[in-house]
Amino acid sequence: MKKLTAAMVAVAGVAFAAAASAATLDDVKAKGHIQCGVSQGLPGFSNADDSGNWTGLDVDMCRAVAAAVFGDSNAVKFTPLSAKQRFTALASGEVDILSRNTTWTMTRDTQLGLNFAGVNYYDGQGMMVPTSLGVTSALELDGANICTNTGTTTELNITDYFRANGMSFNLVAFEKADEVVAAYDAGRCDVYTTDRSGLAAQRGKLTAPDSHMVLSEIISKEPLGPVVRQGDDQWFNIVRWSLNAMINAEEMGVSSANVNNLKFDGSITPAVARLIGKEGNFGEELGLSNDWAYNILMQVGNYAESYEANVTPLGLARGVNALWSDGGILYAAPIR
Amino acid sequence: MTKSRKYVRLKDAPLLPPPATEAGVTGWLWQNIFASMTDFQSIGACVRSLFMIFFSLLLVYVFVDQTFSLMDFAIFSAVWSDPEGLKREACWTLQQGGALPDGWHGACWPFVWAKQKFAWFGPYPSEELWRVYLSFAIGIFGLIWVLVERMPFRAQVGVLMLTIYPLFAFILLTGGNSGASFTGIGVWIIAGIAVISVGRIGATGYLGAVFSSVSGVFGIVGWGIVALNVFRGVAAVDFNLTPVGTGDWGGLLITLVVALTGIVASLPLGIVLALGRRSKLPVISILCTIFIEFWRGVPLITVLFMASVMLPLFLPAGVNFDNLLRALIGVMLFSAAYMAEVVRGGLQAIDKGQYEGAQAMGLSFWQSMRLIILPQALTHVIPGIVNTFIGLFKDTTLVSIVGIFDLLGAGQSAVADAAWSTPVQAITMYLYIGIIFFIFCFGMSRYSIFMEKKLSKSRRH
Numbered sequence: 030m031k032k033l034t035a036a037m038v039a040v041a042g043v044a045f046a047a048a049a050s051a052a053t054l055d056d057v058k059a060k061g062h063i064q065c066g067v068s069q070g071l072p073g074f075s076n077a078d079d080s081g082n083w084t085g086l087d088v089d090m091c092r093a094v095a096a097a098v099f100g101d102s103n104a105v106k107f108t109p110l111s112a113k114q115r116f117t118a119l120a121s122g123e124v125d126i127l128s129r130n131t132t133w134t135m136t137r138d139t140q141l142g143l144n145f146a147g148v149n150y151y152d153g154q155g156m157m158v159p160t161s162l163g164v165t166s167a168l169e170l171d172g173a174n175i176c177t178n179t180g181t182t183t184e185l186n187i188t189d190y191f192r193a194n195g196m197s198f199n200l201v202a203f204e205k206a207d208e209v210v211a212a213y214d215a216g217r218c219d220v221y222t223t224d225r226s227g228l229a230a231q232r233g234k235l236t237a238p239d240s241h242m243v244l245s246e247i248i249s250k251e252p253l254g255p256v257v258r259q260g261d262d263q264w265f266n267i268v269r270w271s272l273n274a275m276i277n278a279e280e281m282g283v284s285s286a287n288v289n290n291l292k293f294d295g296s297i298t299p300a301v302a303r304l305i306g307k308e309g310n311f312g313e314e315l316g317l318s319n320d321w322a323y324n325i326l327m328q329v330g331n332y333a334e335s336y337e338a339n340v341t342p343l344g345l346a347r348g349v350n351a352l353w354s355d356g357g358i359l360y361a362a363p364i365r
Numbered sequence: 366m367t368k369s370r371k372y373v374r375l376k377d378a379p380l381l382p383p384p385a386t387e388a389g390v391t392g393w394l395w396q397n398i399f400a401s402m403t404d405f406q407s408i409g410a411c412v413r414s415l416f417m418i419f420f421s422l423l424l425v426y427v428f429v430d431q432t433f434s435l436m437d438f439a440i441f442s443a444v445w446s447d448p449e450g451l452k453r454e455a456c457w458t459l460q461q462g463g464a465l466p467d468g469w470h471g472a473c474w475p476f477v478w479a480k481q482k483f484a485w486f487g488p489y490p491s492e493e494l495w496r497v498y499l500s501f502a503i504g505i506f507g508l509i510w511v512l513v514e515r516m517p518f519r520a521q522v523g524v525l526m527l528t529i530y531p532l533f534a535f536i537l538l539t540g541g542n543s544g545a546s547f548t549g550i551g552v553w554i555i556a557g558i559a560v561i562s563v564g565r566i567g568a569t570g571y572l573g574a575v576f577s578s579v580s581g582v583f584g585i586v587g588w589g590i591v592a593l594n595v596f597r598g599v600a601a602v603d604f605n606l607t608p609v610g611t612g613d614w615g616g617l618l619i620t621l622v623v624a625l626t627g628i629v630a631s632l633p634l635g636i637v638l639a640l641g642r643r644s645k646l647p648v649i650s651i652l653c654t655i656f657i658e659f660w661r662g663v664p665l666i667t668v669l670f671m672a673s674v675m676l677p678l679f680l681p682a683g684v685n686f687d688n689l690l691r692a693l694i695g696v697m698l699f700s701a702a703y704m705a706e707v708v709r710g711g712l713q714a715i716d717k718g719q720y721e722g723a724q725a726m727g728l729s730f731w732q733s734m735r736l737i738i739l740p741q742a743l744t745h746v747i748p749g750i751v752n753t754f755i756g757l758f759k760d761t762t763l764v765s766i767v768g769i770f771d772l773l774g775a776g777q778s779a780v781a782d783a784a785w786s787t788p789v790q791a792i793t794m795y796l797y798i799g800i801i802f803f804i805f806c807f808g809m810s811r812y813s814i815f816m817e818k819k820l821s822k823s824r825r826h
Contacts, residue, residue, distance in 0.1 A: 070781030081488035121677035207791040233786030237460045
């Protein structure tokens with residue numbers, strides 16, 4: 030069934046990629062806003078707050094593109110999408126960007142008529158165990174009961190991992206994240222596994238959060254990033270460089286707090302001058318105005334600001350998502 | 366010879382009160398509950414009685430225990446307010462870093478209060494909420510007017526509620542100014558009038574006998590086209606309201622819009638389909654049967670998936686149907702098929718003599734249906750109709766799987782908010798949603814019982 034759906038989406042995606050895309054930028058400008066596909070609620074990434082405003086790292090990605098295109102980070106509307114719906118919604122033109130913690134995999138990139146514009150979060154699957162279990166490594170988990178969600182890659186990853194290490198296990202799978210947490214909290218299983226960002230977000234739902242620990246093993250690579258339709262290079266570039274601008278700005282120390290001062294500062298480095306549009310015409314090359322990145326930084330901020338506002342409150346340190354210069358793997362191509 | 370009598374009773378003895386086992390509360394209890402467990406005449410009866418006592422006590426215990434647990438969770442142990450704005454910490458135990466004792470288990474109502482706006486209206490812009498309130502208020506006012514018997518002009522208000530009100534609410538909620546071209550709408554209206562005219566001419570028999578018998582269908586279709594396009598026309602007028610797309614609707618608002626549209630549209634559609642299925646004209650009967658069986662044969666979830674996931678792939682690029690509208694149409698057609706079968710049940714319960722009587726009086730098909738058959742048939746199947754309505758109301762929750770935030774979807778999305786994450790977060794929200802659903806469904810059920818009693822006075826057995 031899953032394969033069938035994927036195949037149909039793929040066929041349709043390829044068929045429509047040619048027709049629907051061509052000039053997403055023109056379409057977007059004509060309707061006056063960007064339609065952004067987000068999750069139905071994932072803390073830190075895309076989540077509606079008490080008054081229904083969308084916040085999160087993935088949401089900021091769309092706001093950044095809106096700021097680059099319109100000079101207004103609010104010129105964006107959000108469509109909450111289920112995991113099954115997301116690729117169809119993008120292929121059919123219902124959304125212009127899919128920014129929904131979507132893992133970049135080869136199948137998705139090559140078969141669905143989509144392009145990943147970059148990685149805005151490096152996630153990986155982790156495991157949580159009660160400290161009372163006395164386990165310090167995932168390799169000691171032979172014969173464990175493992176709680177997870179049904180029908181996700183997490184289920185497949187954990188199977189791969191245990192098979193590769195010659196260990197046996199029992200999978201206890203549930204439909205919803207809440208059920209998984211409740212079952213784990215009630216002691217139905219020894220291990221709770223999902224993406225590490227998810228583990229952090231769900232931790233507050235445990236009766237005694239401090240008596241659980243996340244094991245150091247990361248058993249899968251989950252590079253998450255914004256996705257666009259294949260065949261519209263201009264739009265692809267806008268999304269890719271909006272992300273790159275945020276990462277580069279962090280590296281150069283440009284943030285929403287100082288970007289306005291830098292604009293009138295005569296002594297800035299050439300790299301910063303290029304970023305905020307005082308030198309060169311990088312914006313025009315994208316089909317935007319030259320202050321595109323200035324608008325992103327002014328209204329959304331750099332990557333660190335977005336991360337600290339959204340992901341840090343979950344208790345997730347930067348880790349691999351730190352800049353390459355700070356020991357992480359976040360590395361953006363230079364603007365020049 | 367006279368026998369001397371020691372005592373002659375001249376007055377009746379005073380009536381004794383009935384034994385405690387026969388009357389009053391004790392009598393009721395004795396007859397209905399204890400009688401079956403105090404029979405020790407034989408070994409078999411002894412065993413039975415003991416079983417009855419044991420299971421009765423067990424059930425009473427379970428019931429009391431569960432009720433108390435629920436009350437304790439929802440009321441006595443619950444956290445009711447969060448004056449300091451602590452969010453999740455207001456509902457945390459000592460172990461988690463909060464102030465509540467360890468092992469505490471109660472509802473976290475401040476979470477629900479904080480999410481109230483989101484659960485009711487979703488991401489609808491706060492400054493435009495008056496539009497939702499206004500359309501709710503008028504809707505409730507009109508509904509009460511129509512439902513309460515003592516009100517004057519009930520029929521007229523009812524017609525207004527079914528014609529002007531949906532248009533009014535639609536414009537108020539979306540902001541109108543849909544951008545549809547007036548020329549196009551005009552052409553549609555003229556086409557609709559043409560269809561009606563053809564039907565009228567056909568009814569005179571001018572176009573042949575077979576045609577004259579289906580001319581009623583032309584009338585219905587024609588009026589449908591005209592009404593729909595008048596609606597579109599008014600919705601295209603610019604009322605200078607901020608547009609709020611259906612993507613910004615959510616929560617209870619969506620639930621009510623989907624449920625009410627389904628309920629209001631399914632009854633007339635269902636009646637037409639039921640009559641069509643019983644028609645003597647094979648074409649109409651076969652078409653209606655195929656329609657009904659098709660929609661009854663697929664699960665609603667499949668319909669919604671097709672509408673929201675597959676349909677966009679078949680449409681030409683750039684043509685985007687509104688996501689909510691797609692779901693609405695799916696729900697409408699689905700519930701119409703169910704309603705048709707309920708109504709058909711009612712039609713079959715009507716004695717043949719009623720049909721023949723109507724014909725003997727010289728009534729046309731539509732007249733006999735309207736005046737004789739349907740009033741009786743629909744009264745028979747009120748429980749079935751309301752059953753379908755209640756089922757439909759609850760089925761609206763399925764739209765949340767296609768990315769529309771109905772009450773349940775909005776609740777689930779709220780549960781994902783880490784700022785409020787506690788072990789009781791999800792349970793509290795589901796309890797709240799359950800209460801709201803219960804209020805609506807129970808209300809519908811009570812009103813249907815009232816209607817049944819009122820309409821079937823002549824036939825009560």
